Amino acid sequence: MTAATMRAWRSATAGLDHLEQIDAPIPAPAAEEALVRVETAALNFSDLLMIDDRYQVRPPRPFIPGQEVAGTVVTAGEHSGLRVGQRVASKVLWGGFADYVAVRGDMAIRIPDGTSTAAASALPVVYTTSMVALTESTTVKAGETVLVLAAAGGVGLAAVEIARHLGARVIAAAGGEDKCALTKAHGAHEAIDYRNEGWSEQVKQLTAGHGADVIVDPVGGAAAKEAMRVMAWEGRFLVVGFTSGEIPQIPANRLLLKRAAAIGVYWNHDRDTAMLTRVSARLAEHLQAGAIRPHIGATFAFDQLPDALRALGDRKTTGKVTIDLTHDEAAQ
Numbered sequence: 001m002t003a004a005t006m007r008a009w010r011s012a013t014a015g016l017d018h019l020e021q022i023d024a025p026i027p028a029p030a031a032e033e034a035l036v037r038v039e040t041a042a043l044n045f046s047d048l049l050m051i052d053d054r055y056q057v058r059p060p061r062p063f064i065p066g067q068e069v070a071g072t073v074v075t076a077g078e079h080s081g082l083r084v085g086q087r088v089a090s091k092v093l094w095g096g097f098a099d100y101v102a103v104r105g106d107m108a109i110r111i112p113d114g115t116s117t118a119a120a121s122a123l124p125v126v127y128t129t130s131m132v133a134l135t136e137s138t139t140v141k142a143g144e145t146v147l148v149l150a151a152a153g154g155v156g157l158a159a160v161e162i163a164r165h166l167g168a169r170v171i172a173a174a175g176g177e178d179k180c181a182l183t184k185a186h187g188a189h190e191a192i193d194y195r196n197e198g199w200s201e202q203v204k205q206l207t208a209g210h211g212a213d214v215i216v217d218p219v220g221g222a223a224a225k226e227a228m229r230v231m232a233w234e235g236r237f238l239v240v241g242f243t244s245g246e247i248p249q250i251p252a253n254r255l256l257l258k259r260a261a262a263i264g265v266y267w268n269h270d271r272d273t274a275m276l277t278r279v280s281a282r283l284a285e286h287l288q289a290g291a292i293r294p295h296i297g298a299t300f301a302f303d304q305l306p307d308a309l310r311a312l313g314d315r316k317t318t319g320k321v322t323i324d325l326t327h328d329e330a331a332q
Helices: 045-051 123-137 154-165 175-183 199-206 222-229 252-258 273-290 304-312
Strands: 005-011 019-025 033-042 068-076 087-091 101-104 109-110 144-149 168-173 192-195 212-217 231-239 259-262 296-301 321-322
Touching: 019 304, 033 087, 045 212, 045 304, 068 123, 068 304, 087 101, 087 123, 109 231, 123 154, 123 212, 123 231, 123 273, 144 154, 144 222, 154 168, 154 175, 154 212, 154 273, 168 175, 168 199, 175 192, 199 222, 212 222, 222 231, 296 304, 304 321
Parallel strands: 144 168, 144 212, 168 192, 212 231, 231 259, 296 321
Antiparallel strands: 005 019, 033 068, 033 101, 033 321, 068 087, 087 109
16 A cells, blocks of 8 residues: 555455455545545445445445445545544445545534544434434324334434434334343333244233334334334334345235325435434434444454455344454454
């Protein structure tokens, strides 16, 4: 690596096995961008999909994957609204698994004092998604029951914390005792192991037959179908993603008979500027109140990125999985 290049992971051919570490040119930011020295890069399930050509965003190959970063501004474009030395976290379309990345000023989130870059790296995607789901796609009211699927994952834990802070009763569905315990440590009132057959009956019992007013589903597949059995009258089923790999066929009769709604949770910085400004302000309030406590379930060294992505894909992790670019080796 020379002074004008940086370490980066490149995807030239679809598939995780084809990722390669290279020396790449350091990006030149545009006027509305800043060059950020990446200290922490966070992993998302969508990274796996993008690398496999199965995501809605398909960068031209070869490309550098990675969509969630935190670090320090080293060069600020005149229209970026950022300044050199500022600590920021940001979503990027791709390019985050590298020492440097160009960040759009309107995507950057200022990292509050006292917040680590590792914790901040969870804000731009999973916490933003959960906040959009629970305060924009629908509005969770105090006293409502929120059922969160895959509640020990990145989006799941964020949804647990946010729903609890909004005054909801939170039921977490996670796979295994350890993951259930983690969700309760982050604010869930009850936790159930949704690997057990017929787990939806537990939800009915916990709610005295009322069911869940809001269901947060990042999973899809069989879990989604089971969860819909316990949707309350006028419930809202929030479709966040399909980490199971299976897009469920939502039974319209359940929506009809419960006067319920299925709502897609999706956001985009170009289309949703005003909404994301509101969401960022709410995230800052939640951070200040101590309601948000990002859980870093595993940290890998930069050289270990393929292993980190495999661990995420195999569901062997909890919370956020991150890459530490400040050290040659990181403790898992």
